[in-house]
Amino acid sequence: MAVRPPPSAAKGSRSNPKARKSATAGPSTLKSKVSKRPSSKQVKTKPGVHSQTLKASSGAKPSKRRQKTYTDKELKLPALNMITPVGVEKPRGKKKGKVFVDDKEGMMTILALVNAEKEGQIESKMIKARQLEEIREARRMEMEKKKEKKQAELDQVKKDLKKGKKRYDAPRENGPEVDKQKADGRKNGKPKKRVSFA
Amino acid sequence: MRALTDVETQTLFSKLANYTGRSLTQLIAPSDSTGDDDDRHVFRLHESRVYYVRLSIANLATSIARDHLLSLGTCVGKFTKTGKFRLHITALDVIAPHARYKLWIKPNGEMPFLYGGNVVKAHVGRWSEDCPEHSGVVILAMDDTPLGFGVTARSTAEARKLEPTSVVAFRQADVGEYLREEDTLFTT
Numbered sequence: 001m002a003v004r005p006p007p008s009a010a011k012g013s014r015s016n017p018k019a020r021k022s023a024t025a026g027p028s029t030l031k032s033k034v035s036k037r038p039s040s041k042q043v044k045t046k047p048g049v050h051s052q053t054l055k056a057s058s059g060a061k062p063s064k065r066r067q068k069t070y071t072d073k074e075l076k077l078p079a080l081n082m083i084t085p086v087g088v089e090k091p092r093g094k095k096k097g098k099v100f101v102d103d104k105e106g107m108m109t110i111l112a113l114v115n116a117e118k119e120g121q122i123e124s125k126m127i128k129a130r131q132l133e134e135i136r137e138a139r140r141m142e143m144e145k146k147k148e149k150k151q152a153e154l155d156q157v158k159k160d161l162k163k164g165k166k167r168y169d170a171p172r173e174n175g176p177e178v179d180k181q182k183a184d185g186r187k188n189g190k191p192k193k194r195v196s197f198a
Numbered sequence: 199m200r201a202l203t204d205v206e207t208q209t210l211f212s213k214l215a216n217y218t219g220r221s222l223t224q225l226i227a228p229s230d231s232t233g234d235d236d237d238r239h240v241f242r243l244h245e246s247r248v249y250y251v252r253l254s255i256a257n258l259a260t261s262i263a264r265d266h267l268l269s270l271g272t273c274v275g276k277f278t279k280t281g282k283f284r285l286h287i288t289a290l291d292v293i294a295p296h297a298r299y300k301l302w303i304k305p306n307g308e309m310p311f312l313y314g315g316n317v318v319k320a321h322v323g324r325w326s327e328d329c330p331e332h333s334g335v336v337i338l339a340m341d342d343t344p345l346g347f348g349v350t351a352r353s354t355a356e357a358r359k360l361e362p363t364s365v366v367a368f369r370q371a372d373v374g375e376y377l378r379e380e381d382t383l384f385t386t
Contacts, residue, residue, distance in 0.1 A: 102201040102240065107226050110204065114211040115220055125330040129353050 199244040199259060199267060206277065210241065210248060213275070213283045216334035217347055218296035225250070225292065244269075247276045248283075250292055269384060286383070287346065287371040290336075294344035297336035299326040301350075301367055308339055311346065312374035320362035329354045335367055346372030 072079070101107055202210065214222055225239065236254040243249075244267060251259075251271025259270050272292060275285040285293075303311055307321020323340050331353045337346045348370045351357075357366045375383065 098203045100201040101204045101207045104227055104238065106204070107207060108223065110207050111211050111215075111223060111226065114208060114215050115222065118212065118215040122330060122333065125333070126328065129330050129355070133355055 199242050199256070199264065199270075202241050202243055202248070205281075206243065206248075207241070209277070209281065209283045210274070213285060214289075214293060217285075217293045217298060217336060219298040221296040224296060239271075241274070242271070243277070248274045250274050250289075273384075285347070285371065287373060287375045288383075290344050290347060290371065290373070293347065294336050294338075299329045299333060299335040299350070301325045301335050301337050302340050302342075303337060303345070304340060308345065311337065311369065312372055314369060314372065314374060314378065316351075316365045316369050317348065317367040318362065319357060319360050319364055319366050322357075322366060325354055325357070325366075327354055331356070337367065337369075337372070344373075346370070346374075 101110065211222070214225075227238065236252075236257075238253050239250055240253050240256055241248055242251055242256050242259075244264075247269075249269065249271040255270060259267060272288060273286055274289040274292060275283055277283055301317065301322060302324040303317060303321045304323040307317065307323075310321065311317055317337060326335075329335065329350055331350050333350055335348055335350050336344060337348060338344050346369060348367045350367050351365045352360065360366065
């Protein structure tokens with residue numbers, strides 16, 4: 001962007017290399033440079049700094065007022081659809097870093113919270129255990145009853161067996177008849193063949 | 199060395215509350231204290247270990263450079279890299295007087311326990327009634343000397359029906375560690 005001075009002026013300005021810079025390079029050296037600079041044919045300027053160069057050429061101090069920067073909110077720009085990770089966004093007016101608990105009250109509050117939570121857990125555990133125990137007890141009772149019943153039945157059968165087969169068979173309706181038939185011979189009426197010695 | 203943050207305090211207290219009852223408040227605010235602020239005990243974190251120390255001593259310790267300070271007060275345990283808290287055997291003196299559930303072991307069960315074994319039913323002399331399973335328990339000798347702590351394997355009601363060789367409490371720490379873990383117990 002620097003504008004080269006004409007060859008006649010170049011010799012004189014060689015001792016001061018800064019003089020080669022254009023008027024737009026910086027406001028601090030403007031005054032001296034402008035006074036030394038011979039009439040230039042063409043000065044290229046940025047559109048924004050045009051007024052500044054004018055002021056400088058007129059001999060006034062460059063204004064220190066900085067250009068106002070606008071935030072996104074002020075310009076009413078739509079926010080980008082992106083995720084701000086936790087910890088990146090810094091809350092203002094808050095303490096930086098860790099928050100320590102060193103006072104008695106703060107610790108007591110945390111302890112009360114923890115204690116309440118723990119007691120609740122233990123209580124629920126106890127209730128659960130009690131319920132389970134009840135269920136287990138009920139199941140045990142049922143099993144015992146079943147076992148007793150089975151045992152009683154078995155005992156009855158044993159008792160019957162001890163008293164004899166006769167009585168055991170007694171409840172049969174056609175039992176004696178069959179016995180009779182067997183005693184007589186075959187079922188179809190034919191007498192059983194016998195071999196006897198005279 | 200610094201005070202604990204609120205999250206750390208909560209983690210620490212919930213771990214301690216596993217073993218102690220409501221009287222844990224006595225640790226922070228002893229009822230027999232004269233109200234002198236320097237006399238109260240505080241928890242301090244130093245190189246991921248938590249120490250239970252008197253405030254006046256903790257304040258004095260600030261004059262020692264961090265890398266020169268090895269330990270102060272009673273070490274309660276350490277924070278793991280994942281933010282959990284591990285109780286050390288050194289915390290036994292802190293939790294034993296405030297224990298919620300206790301389990302006394304007979305003299306014949308002391309040595310197996312102190313060598314790092316779990317507590318079997320045959321070695322149990324007495325136990326607290328109404329103790330649910332998987333709850334923290336302080337293990338004592340028959341003469342009320344605290345020997346360590348652990349978690350119950352079964353509730354008291356269930357444990358009654360068990361055979362003598364079955365485990366009733368899992369060991370977490372025992373005073374035998376002072377000898378067994380001598381090399382690593384106090385190193386960082």
